[in-house]
Amino acid sequence: MERTIAVPHSEDEYASFVEHPRYGRRPHVTGLNPKTDFRAGVVLHWHSPKECRVPNTAIFADLSRQVAATVPVTHYFDVVRTCRDCGRSFLFFAQEQKHWYEELGFGLDSDCVRCVPCRKRQQGIARLRERYEELFHVQNRSSDENLEMADCCLSLIEESVFHRRQTERVRILLKQVVQDPDEHVDSRCRDLLARLRAFEAREDEPSGRRIIAEGVRHSESS
Ligand SMILES: [Zn+2]
Numbered sequence: 001m002e003r004t005i006a007v008p009h010s011e012d013e014y015a016s017f018v019e020h021p022r023y024g025r026r027p028h029v030t031g032l033n034p035k036t037d038f039r040a041g042v043v044l045h046w047h048s049p050k051e052c053r054v055p056n057t058a059i060f061a062d063l064s065r066q067v068a069a070t071v072p073v074t075h076y077f078d079v080v081r082t083c084r085d086c087g088r089s090f091l092f093f094a095q096e097q098k099h100w101y102e103e104l105g106f107g108l109d110s111d112c113v114r115c116v117p118c119r120k121r122q123q124g125i126a127r128l129r130e131r132y133e134e135l136f137h138v139q140n141r142s143s144d145e146n147l148e149m150a151d152c153c154l155s156l157i158e159e160s161v162f163h164r165r166q167t168e169r170v171r172i173l174l175k176q177v178v179q180d181p182d183e184h185v186d187s188r189c190r191d192l193l194a195r196l197r198a199f200e201a202r203e204d205e206p207s208g209r210r211i212i213a214e215g216v217r218h219s220e221s222s
Pocket residue numbers: 083084085086087088114115116117118119
């Protein structure tokens with residue numbers, strides 16, 4: 001999925017870039033455009049080669065705040081990236097790099113490989129997995145815990161992290177709560193069951209139809 005992408009030649013091309021909630025989708029022009037010059041002490045980031053660097057967007061780095069590296073970086077540029085998950089283009093902003101390397105304490109080796117929505121999705125999946133594992137080890141789970149575990153499990157199946165045969169586990173978990181007289185529990189249980197059936201119905205469609213349907217969903221969301 002990853003490919004090298006050249007910097008757009010026209011402003012219009014940024015219109016299709018994934019928007020960053022804080023920095024937007026277009027380059028931030030500063031007018032600063034240094035070139036690597038070791039003798040003059042100018043070092044640009046090795047993950048920002050010329051072909052993905054947006055000209056005139058450099059900002060100064062504060063070397064005293066970077067995590068110690070063999071070669072510190074003196075300037076950051078807005079750079080073009082292609083998201084590893086969705087394949088769309090986005091900018092890894094100079095300001096964002098400054099934030100990563102000088103405030104969050106990330107090493108200069110860290111690179112941004114996913115757009116913001118995909119990063120959030122990835123973090124959501126990590127949290128679901130963690131919670132699922134936790135609940136898995138709980139002895140005598142309450143109805144609420146069984147429901148939460150079924151929800152985590154189904155979400156992970158929907159995200160294709162878990163195999164679809166894990167739907168059996170979702171059913172087993174739901175069977176354990178079905179006798180609960182609590183109205184709230186009962187309605188959550190019904191919702192999950194409906195989601196489970198909807199997932200299975202989608203999966204059972206002939207693959208051709210499914211691909212078309214997914215294509216439609218993709219173009220709707222983009
Ligand atoms: Zn993405």
